[in-house]
Amino acid sequence: MGAEWVRQLTQRGWRVVLTARSRAKAEEAATPLLAEGAKVLPRALDVSDEASIASLFRALEGELEALDLVVNNAGVNPKDHPDPTLFRRTFELTELDPDAVTECIRTNGVMPVIVAKHALPLLRRSTSPLVLSISSWLGSIGEKSMGGHYGYATSKAALNMMNRAMALQLRDAGIVAVVVNPGWVQTDMGGARATLTTEESVGGMLRNVVDRVTLVDSGKFFQWDGSEHPW
Numbered sequence: 001m002g003a004e005w006v007r008q009l010t011q012r013g014w015r016v017v018l019t020a021r022s023r024a025k026a027e028e029a030a031t032p033l034l035a036e037g038a039k040v041l042p043r044a045l046d047v048s049d050e051a052s053i054a055s056l057f058r059a060l061e062g063e064l065e066a067l068d069l070v071v072n073n074a075g076v077n078p079k080d081h082p083d084p085t086l087f088r089r090t091f092e093l094t095e096l097d098p099d100a101v102t103e104c105i106r107t108n109g110v111m112p113v114i115v116a117k118h119a120l121p122l123l124r125r126s127t128s129p130l131v132l133s134i135s136s137w138l139g140s141i142g143e144k145s146m147g148g149h150y151g152y153a154t155s156k157a158a159l160n161m162m163n164r165a166m167a168l169q170l171r172d173a174g175i176v177a178v179v180v181n182p183g184w185v186q187t188d189m190g191g192a193r194a195t196l197t198t199e200e201s202v203g204g205m206l207r208n209v210v211d212r213v214t215l216v217d218s219g220k221f222f223q224w225d226g227s228e229h230p231w
């Protein structure tokens with residue numbers, strides 16, 4: 001989904017910092033876009049490592065005038081991990097592993113706000129700053145209807161609360177922060193049976209959320225189609 005965010009934003013003429021765990025991986029993803037004349041800055045970022053986040057934004061502060069949008073898209077789902085026991089250790093009560101659950105909450109729930117923390121100096125230089133973090137319907141407590149999935153579901157519920165806490169704290173600075181459920185999307189994580197293409201999901205989030213939200217919406221949980229998601 002991250003590649004599609006970059007594709008659609010550059011098509012709109014935005015200058016986009018494309019990140020991946022390594023600089024080589026980011027450059028590989030950026031190459032076809034750069035060939036089409038898109039304005040892409042490939043950079044390394046491991047969102048689970050605060051030193052990596054701090055280093056990226058320190059460097060960007062010298063390169064960019066401002067940052068209008070942060071998309072916290074990177075995420076992990078233990079079901080996709082090469083070690084099949086990891087999923088069971090975050091899903092099945094009888095096998096529940098506190099460290100595995102906590103690691104998932106840390107990456108998906110806490111680190112997006114740490115990214116925003118380091119992006120603050122650049123966001124403050126924007127006239128319409130927005131932090132958009134990708135949540136999930138699985139993070140909705142009110143809508144939860146299936147047992148288990150302690151790691152992933154709790155990580156996205158944590159993200160929703162972390163974001164709301166941040167949004168209220170940033171309101172006076174005029175910085176908007178929202179969480180969005182992208183729908184069920186055809187990616188490695190979503191699988192081929194998913195109902196939305198990345199183009200539909202990202203296009204929906206751009207038109208219905210990025211283009212529309214204002215400070216009164218800060219802290220809210222949206223669907224990709226712009227409607228509000230139940231908590």
Ligand SMILES: NC(=O)c1ccc[n+]([C@@H]2O[C@H](COP(=O)([O-])OP(=O)(O)OC[C@H]3O[C@@H](n4cnc5c(N)ncnc54)[C@H](OP(=O)(O)O)[C@@H]3O)[C@@H](O)[C@H]2O)c1
Nearest residue numbers: 001046047048073074075134135136184185187188189190
């Ligand atoms: N697909 C869906 O139906 C769906 C539904 C609801 C929510 N979401 C959420 O949507 C977002 C995008 O998911 P997706 O479907 O595109 O999943 P994906 O195909 O599994 O892609 C996830 C991306 O996150 C990157 N990532 C994971 N940990 C990282 C780290 N520590 N540092 C840097 N990058 C990291 C992965 O990089 P590597 O390849 O290097 O690991 C990968 O590129 C996630 O937050 C996910 O939870 C997806």
